[in-house]
Amino acid sequence: MSALDISVTPNEDPTPDARVAEILADPGFGVSFTDHMVTVEWTPEQGWHDARVTAYGPISLDPATAVLHYAQEIFEGMKAYRHEDGSIWSFRPDANGERLRRSARRLALPELPVEDFLATITALVEVDQRWVPDAAGEKSLYLRPFMFASEAFLGVRPSKHVTFMVIASPAGAYFARGVKPVSIMVSEDYTRAAVGGLGAAKTGGNYASSLAPQSEAIARGFDQVVFLDAIERRYVEELGGMNLYFVHDDGTIVTPELTGTILEGVTRASIIDLAGTLGHKVEERRVTIDEWRDGVTSGRITEVFACGTAAVVTPVGVLSSRAGEVDSSHDGEAGPVTLAIRQALVDLQYGRAEDTFGWMHRLV
Known part of the structure; x- marks a missing residue:
């Protein structure tokens, strides 16, 4: 059971259904993004907190933000699949969550519990489920969880403010030519x-x-x-x-x-x-x-x-x-x-x- 209390603020200007259908017909890979994103903050004093689903959009970074200078950053890649009955599933997301924790240890970042990782993925897919394409052509919704040092400072030490986010992008077959060598x-x-x-x-x-x-x-x-x-x-x-x-x-x-x-x-x-x-x-x-x-x-x-x-x-x-x-x-x-x-x-x-x-x- 996740300890995160994830708030949801719906996008006030969502992508029209017709445009979503157009994108899902030929999504490409990593070029279009859903209406929402997940953000969770971390500090040594508060741990993981302020978990929220908000409208997808630019994020503001101070020029001194640590990740821009010292590359303290990790990410994951996974997919959500729509099954024939309309339900939506992910493939071994717990393994992605565990790997994110291993990566965090190596990069001196805080470890996000796997149950919290799963909760953020679920929250985003629930609110953006219309963006998950049908299975035809091996289409899916690509999920990109990532974590970065978001403290504004110049100095070689682990960041004392870290941000975890999840964004999503409908995806077609990775190789446009099909299954060719x-x-x-x-x-x-x-x-x-x-x-x-x-x-x-x-x-x-x-x-x-x-x-x-x-x-x-x-x-x-x-x-x-x-x-x-x-x-x-x-x-x-x-x-x-x-x-x-x-x-x-x-x-x-x-x-x-x-x-x-x-x-x-x-x-x-x-x-x-x-x-x-x-x-x-x-x-x-x-x-x-x-x-x-x-x-x-x-x-x-x-x-x-x-x-x-x-x-x-x-x-x-x-x-x-x-x-x-x-x-x-x-x-x-x-x-x-x-x-x-x-x-x-x-x-x-x-x-x-x-x-x-x-x-x-x-x-x-």
């Missing part, structure tokens, strides 16, 4: 995170550091970039925002183990369990870039795919590096294991399959 460039000049750093925290700095190599990859005609470990520059870690899986010819699926430098993806963890029910043995271990290249060349690795909340599951095709290129796609298409795992996951999320894991959480 993406091309990957190996980042050989940049690394994402080092042991003891922020790699396991979901913080904006990790994504900011990926933008230069990602831009380089796009300029060279690739869709994504993959990072190697910061010490030996040979172990595969993750893409700019997705975890990786390698399907072997004996049906075994391998994913890079968590070493403190890889984000503990909720989708990643779910696929490990889900793949087992589909008859696959899953191994978490270190994978070198040479094993990836040689495995594809020899046929030992038959499929490669990536996963994340936004993209769900996407096949990987071309891998390019200074050593050359290999292609793990099936004549430019996704492989059967990738498609089976993806279908099993989305069927569960949209209520088309029995939730034997107890992962779905009803919001409305």
Whole structure:
């Protein structure tokens, strides 16, 4: 039971129904936002307080606000799904809440109790439920909870005022081309995170550091970039925002183990369990870039795919590096294991399959 007393002040100028329908017909990703947002404040004296749902709009920040100078910030990404009966559900939101707490500890931010996290998500979806699209085309309502240092001061110490917010954006399929293999460039000049750093925290700095190599990859005609470990520059870690899986010819699926430098993806963890029910043995271990290249060349690795909340599951095709290129796609298409795992996951999320894991959480 949440200890937050969340007040609701309805938006006095909500988006007209016709405009909402127009947006939901072709929502894109992260470009349109719902009518409301959640805000909760924290101070050492009062703890979490002043929880409120208000009209979505700009927020005012002092030029000295700590987050602008010292990047003390974390966030989460999750979705709300409309089922056939009109009910609205989220997928493992407790896992997102727990990860937010882990990220908070690493960034010296206050930990928001998971029950309070769930209460804020529910409050926003309840008031903005008309923004949750039907399931056609794998549409959903993307939820973005985030927390930042909001004290106005200049000095390297944890902020004594912290703000937690939740905003929401209707979303279509992440990749406009559909479930097609993406091309990957190996980042050989940049690394994402080092042991003891922020790699396991979901913080904006990790994504900011990926933008230069990602831009380089796009300029060279690739869709994504993959990072190697910061010490030996040979172990595969993750893409700019997705975890990786390698399907072997004996049906075994391998994913890079968590070493403190890889984000503990909720989708990643779910696929490990889900793949087992589909008859696959899953191994978490270190994978070198040479094993990836040689495995594809020899046929030992038959499929490669990536996963994340936004993209769900996407096949990987071309891998390019200074050593050359290999292609793990099936004549430019996704492989059967990738498609089976993806279908099993989305069927569960949209209520088309029995939730034997107890992962779905009803919001409305």
